[in-house]
Amino acid sequence: MDSNREPKGKIEPYHHPAAGWGALKYVAINLVKERVTGGNYRMLFKQNQPDGFDCPGCAWPDRQHASTFEFCENGVKAVAAEATTKRVTPAFFAEHTVAELMKQTDYELEQHGRLTEPMVYDARTDRYRPIAWADAFALVARHLNGLASPHQAAFYTSGRASNEAAFLYQLFVRMFGTNNFPDCSNMCHEATSRGLPDAVGIGKGTVTLDDFELADTLIIFGQNPATNHPRMLGELREASRRGATIVSVNPLRERGLERFASPQHPLEMLTLGSTPIASTFIQPRLGGDFALIKGVAKHLLELDDKAVADGTERLLDLDFIAEHTLGFEAFAADLRQESWPLLESESGVAREDIEALGRLYARGKRVIATWGMGITQHKHSVQTVQMLASLLMMRGNIGRPGAGLCPVRGHSNVQGNRTVGIEEKPSAAFLDRLGTVFGFDAPRQHGLDVVETIEQMIEGHVKVFLGLGGNFAMATPDTYRTFDALRSCDLTVHIATKLNRSHLVHGADALILPTLGRTEIDVQDGVAQGVTVEDSMSMVHVSYGMNKPASPHLMSETAIIANLAHATLGSAKVDWLAMAGDYARIRDAIEQVLDGFEQYNERIRQPGGFHLRVASRERDWQTPTGKANFIVHPVQQDTPIVRARRQHGERLMTLMTTRSHDQYNTTIYAMDDRYRGVFGMRRVVFIHPADIAMLGFRNGDWVDITTVWDDGIERRANYFRLVEYDIPRGCIGAYYPETNPLVPLDSVGDVCNTPTSKSIPVLLHRSAQPAELPAF
Known part of the structure; x- marks a missing residue:
């Protein structure tokens, strides 16, 4: 690799629309760079198809699951990274010490290609060397069973893991005796998961793609769809072309929300045309979204007061508020006394612009509010999510066709992982059901999230770290303290497809366990297996790999987890290896434990899969009060x-x-x-x-x-x-x-x-x- 990293490159304004011919150009560049050839190239036409594989990238849903071009530039990059012909073999590790590899950039590490065999760290040579799968599982079991307490181990999960792998993982860990499940949700949409239940009863969005066809107003908070979930731009394009109002609320004015040229529409491509997306851009200062949304709610209340005085149509949905909510009187009183100068200064948005956004929202009959990590990675992010829910409730925009809450998750199955049990604070009802089905007493003590895991490693209380996907060392905050935390462990284990820096920041003992990618054929007991995921809009669908595995020595994530559980716990209560031999058995178990998964194996055979019920979409409020709740929050001034x-x-x-x-x-x-x-x-x-x-x-x-x-x-x-x-x-x-x-x-x-x-x-x-x- 290029070790000479002198500053180079250029800054050159980009004046073209998002996607378009530029996206197709970079698709070709990535396929060539990753040396994707032959059948691996043709597999792109099976991406997001009923008989193909689900994109391993973002969690944006597929409308038809049947279009030849149901993929985007970034989806191709994710697939090409898996389908690359470049390999990281034992010979590669024999040539490089860990210290040498640490000097390479994250981009350089990514470019080495796919891992091919299980490896164990050798402290004497500072190199990884091959290890037999059975010996790797035995090493993990020896460390886990030698702990003074199961709470001395932490089990990280990336959002790339399937429902089947995640469910088996959480079952193994809970039978081992802990709820220590730090996961990628802790670093992205945890504010959504913790904020929405108190407001509307469940930490999921209330819309489907069908609602995007009906919405007349879409307000997009803290998102950059062109980069993070480009297929969303197809929905926004159609909404724009039929006359819907689209607003971007983001400190950065992003190209993808200005103009978009759809590679899936030949006429637009051939004429070099494009479609304007957002008509209004609001740029709050960082952390200013809460004050902005509260200001919009305050102005909506002022407009409603004026309507009462003028004897015109009310702006508030009084029937919805009376029948479905609690707490509006206190919420309205708080809005009335809130200071406009404070809202302006804290949001960084002028009052006239806040009021203009309020009028725009008031005109909408069917409003969808979407948001990403621009909302959720702040000190007051939970309060912001709840304020946004309250704003939508003021006009009854939850549980109405074409309207609702739409948190847009990142990785392809980050929402599904949480649904099937990757949760450090599980409900008593879930633990009761799990224990009943599998005949054990599930641990009740809340586990560690990501930040708590790092803190506990630093203090010496967590001795074993096992990562199911991801790049924990680089995804987490306070990088060098996280490095110290991982290096203090007795054992670090990473289940991965490609080399990353987390494998180089290791414990006294360390394992790299290579796994199949989403694009690869997964054969268990002679039968090709499919895995399922849940997207951002609660659709569950099945995915079958199409490519030959990168190495004959790879195991699936599900099989690795089953073997770890078998080696650690034995199979007296759960036949782990039988579960991994047929993923339908895991889905049968999920069906027994979780409501909404009835006839799981049958329903995933439908093109596009099935929708998991979201109670708040049906105005069934599963809160302690039985109603949706307006929640009062002040503007924080001591941050x-x-x-x-x-x-x-x-x-x-x-x-x-x-x-x-x-x-x-x-x-x-x-x-x-x-x-x-x-x-x-x-x-x-x-x-x-x-x-x-x-x-x-x-x-x-x-x-x-x-x-x-x-x-x-x-x-x-x-x-x-x-x-x-x-x-x-x-x-x-x-x-x-x-x-x-x-x-x-x-x-x-x-x-x-x-x-x-x-x-x-x-x-x-x-x-x-x-x-x-x-x-x-």
Whole structure:
């Protein structure tokens, strides 16, 4: 790999629409770069098909599950990464020490290709060497069974795991005796999962794709669909073309919400045309969404008061509020006394713009509000989700065709994992049912989430870490403290398809267990198996791999989990290997434990699968009150950002971490972010031109970034190039994982404990242009 990382690349504004011919060009580039050939190339036409495999990328649903082109640029990147012909063999590990590999960038590590055999760390040589599968399972079992308490182990889950693998995993771990399930939800949509149940009864969205056909207004909070879930742009395109109003609420004005050229519509491609998407752009300051939404709700109440005074039609849905909700009187009283100057200053949006958004919302008859991590990675993210639910309830926009709440999840099965039991705070009802079906007493003590797991590893209380997918070391906050935490473990185990940095930041003993990808044929007991996932809109569908496995030594995630359970617990109560021999048996077990999965194996045979009931979509409020609840929250004025600004004044910047277009989660496919005009580089800071001048810098200068925090720990990320960008004053953006070291471990959201990766107080310092950039 290229070890000379001199600063290079260019900043060049991108004036074309999102997708279009540019997307097709980069599809071709990625297929060539990953050396995808022959049948592996043709398998793209089976992606998201009834007889094919589900995209291993984002959790956006497929409308028909039957279109030849039901994939997007980023989906192709994810598939190409799995279908690559490049291999990481035992010979590769024999040539490289772990110390040598640590010097490579995350992009360089990704480019080595697919893992082929189980490997164990050899401390004497600082290399991984091959190990037999049976010996690997025995090593894990020996460590787990040697713990003083099952709570000394933590079991991480990535959103790429199937329902079958996740359910078997949680059953194994709970029979082992703990609820320590840190998972990727803890770092992304946990605010949704914790905030919505108190408001509407369940932590899931209330809409389906059919509602997008009926909506007349869509408000998109904190999302960049063109990069994070490009197939969503197809729905937005159709909505725009029929006259729906689309609003983007985001500190960054993203290209994909300005114009979109659909590769699935030949006429638009041939004429070089495009479709405008959002007609209104609101750019709150980082962390300002709560005050903005509260301001919209306040103005809606003012408009309703005026309608009463004028004797015109009311703006509030009084019937919905009376029949389906509680707490409106207190909520309305709080809105009436709220200060407009405070809402303006905290949101960073002028009152006239907030009121304009309020009028736009009031005109809508069927309104969908969608949101991503721009909403959920702040200190007050739970409050923001609940305020957004209250805003929709004011006009009865929940449980109405064409309207509702739409959290857009990241990874393809992050929602399904939670549904089938990957939850560190499980309900008593779930544990009762699980214990009854499988004949054991499930542990009742709440387990550890991601942040708590890292803290407990640092303190020496967690000794074994097992990761089902993902790249824990780089996805998590406070990177170097997380490194120390993992290195303090007696054993670290990673189930993975490709090499990543987490495999290099290891415990005293360490295993890399290579697994099949979603695109590969999974044969158990001579029969090809399908796995199921649940998308962001609660559709459950089956996926069958099409490609020959990258190596004959690979095992499926489900088979690896079954063998780990068999080696650790034995098979007296559960025949783990039989479960893994036919995934239909796992689905039968899910059906026994969880409501909504009746006739599971039969229903997944339907094209597109089936919809899991979401009670709040039907206005069945499964809250303690039996109603949807308006919840009162004040605007927070004593936050780490506010305190840091008192100390440093206007020089204090608020940092948001974000991903580039050539990236999925921590996986770096290439070094470009073309919609933002960045090519061949990643160490950049997006900043308002006036802030560059105020700080005494020039566009293109190199800076170091330090965190302002009160725990005495220096957090620094060096050598970032300033890039002028349309972003609110006082706010900056930069890519993760490069800036994850700046996120303090204890900077978390209230209630949800999610790292506040979108609101970190930082300072910028001039740095010399480096001869060589850091690896991470």
